[in-house]
Amino acid sequence: MGGRPSVRGALCLGGGGAVCRGTGSGSDQCQGKGGLSTGACRPLTAFPSAALSEVAYAKINLALHVRRRRDDGYHDIESLFAFAEDGDRLHAVTRDDGQLSLTIDGPFGAGLDSGADNLVVRAAHALKNAFNITVGAAIHLNKRLPVASGIGGGSADAAAALRMLARLWAIDRPMHALAATIGSDVPACLVSRTLMGTGRGEALDLCAIDGLGGMPLLLVNPGIGLSTAPVFAGWDRVDRGPLVADTLDALIAEGRNDLYPPAVALVPQIGAVLESLAAQPGVRLARMSGSGATCFALFDDSAQRDAAAAAMPAHWWTLSSRVRA
Numbered sequence: 164m165g166g167r168p169s170v171r172g173a174l175c176l177g178g179g180g181a182v183c184r185g186t187g188s189g190s191d192q193c194q195g196k197g198g199l200s201t202g203a204c205r206p207l208t209a210f211p212s213a214a215l216s217e218v219a220y221a222k223i224n225l226a227l228h229v230r231r232r233r234d235d236g237y238h239d240i241e242s243l244f245a246f247a248e249d250g251d252r253l254h255a256v257t258r259d260d261g262q263l264s265l266t267i268d269g270p271f272g273a274g275l276d277s278g279a280d281n282l283v284v285r286a287a288h289a290l291k292n293a294f295n296i297t298v299g300a301a302i303h304l305n306k307r308l309p310v311a312s313g314i315g316g317g318s319a320d321a322a323a324a325l326r327m328l329a330r331l332w333a334i335d336r337p338m339h340a341l342a343a344t345i346g347s348d349v350p351a352c353l354v355s356r357t358l359m360g361t362g363r364g365e366a367l368d369l370c371a372i373d374g375l376g377g378m379p380l381l382l383v384n385p386g387i388g389l390s391t392a393p394v395f396a397g398w399d400r401v402d403r404g405p406l407v408a409d410t411l412d413a414l415i416a417e418g419r420n421d422l423y424p425p426a427v428a429l430v431p432q433i434g435a436v437l438e439s440l441a442a443q444p445g446v447r448l449a450r451m452s453g454s455g456a457t458c459f460a461l462f463d464d465s466a467q468r469d470a471a472a473a474a475m476p477a478h479w480w481t482l483s484s485r486v487r488a
């Protein structure tokens with residue numbers, strides 16, 4: 164991990180490591196899905212310190228070209244994935260009764276279902292069944308990333324759960340195919356390094372771009388959740404051409420996010436976020452990530468990133484981080 168991550172717009176972060184603007188009462192304040200409502204969450208204190216841990220690194224799509232709508236309803240994309248150094252936190256201990264359980268806290272934990280539909284639980288069940296594991300796991304998720312925001316929070320959580328449970332259950336087998344059954348983004352999140360993704364995003368090649376690793380990165384979200392499917396459905400089906408991104412300059416000049424027009428049609432506030440980011444001194448690239456609404460900016464200089472974060476309106480969520488090398 165590089166520089167200490169900071170988060171603004173969230174009232175408090177459980178689990179330590181970032182700026183806290185909580186009440187100091189000992190119980191974390193939570194933000195609801197895509198909004199700024201608050202509610203009490205369970206503190207993490209009950210979870211054993213000997214638990215295994217994983218970071219679910221926030222995903223960004225440095226560029227996302229949509230090429231074709233397929234007969235199965237998915238779209239063929241070409242996307243350059245990168246990851247922030249920071250994200251959600253997961254912890255796990257074994258359960259001798261063979262059961263799986265999930266508890267959730269953190270600034271975006273309120274309202275997030277911890278039942279069978281949670282992507283962490285889906286990933287855990289899929290792994291357990293695929294390898295006939297008889298022991299169980301108690302999993303804890305510290306939810307720091309906004310939900311349904313184009314930075315793969317759920318996919319990153321699922322991938323982190325796979326990495327963590329593979330360690331907990333001593334599984335040493337490839338998990339890419341299993342990850343792809345959980346979501347198109349989950350294989351990329353499993354690797355959490357800079358990758359070129361094709362197909363529906365699950366066909367991956369490691370991608371080295373000079374100067375990208377360690378670059379100061381700012382994520383900004385206007386506090387509005389946006390589901391992926393309606394954004395793809397709003398794509399105008401015009402193929403605007405392949406993604407060629409072998410250098411940072413090419414990525415900046417030639418890369419696009421083809422999901423920006425349908426996303427901004429659904430959530431106009433994304434336009435204001437992108438405009439504000441692009442206007443900040445020192446920005447090398449400002450673009451929307453995934454299906455939105457989160458936008459990101461890359462900087463050469465961390466002081467300029469921090470000044471940009473400070474210039475964002477207080478009701479927008481921000482995360483100051485770096486690109487994971």
Ligand SMILES: C[C@@](CO)(OP(=O)(O)O)[C@H](O)COP(=O)(O)OP(=O)(O)OC[C@H]1O[C@@H](n2ccc(N)nc2=O)[C@H](O)[C@@H]1O
Pocket residue numbers: 224227236237238239240242312313314315316318345346347348349362363364391392395452453454455
């Ligand atoms: C758009 C991207 C870009 O990285 O990220 P997010 O904005 O979700 O973070 C991904 O393609 C999202 O991947 P993921 O979130 O795993 O999506 P999935 O669960 O597989 O699919 C959710 C829905 O999105 C649409 N979908 C997804 C991927 C794809 N290549 N084509 C699609 O049309 C489909 O309507 C599908 O039913």
Ligand SMILES: Nc1ncnc2c1ncn2[C@@H]1O[C@H](COP(=O)(O)OP(=O)(O)O)[C@@H](O)[C@H]1O
Pocket residue numbers: 275280281282283309310311312313314315316317318319320321389390391453454455
């Ligand atoms: N652990 C999880 N974290 C976030 N979202 C989750 C999780 N499990 C299930 N979901 C659901 O997955 C959907 C996509 O969430 P998320 O992955 O955060 O967004 P995106 O795909 O836009 O990056 C949301 O509707 C959310 O309810």
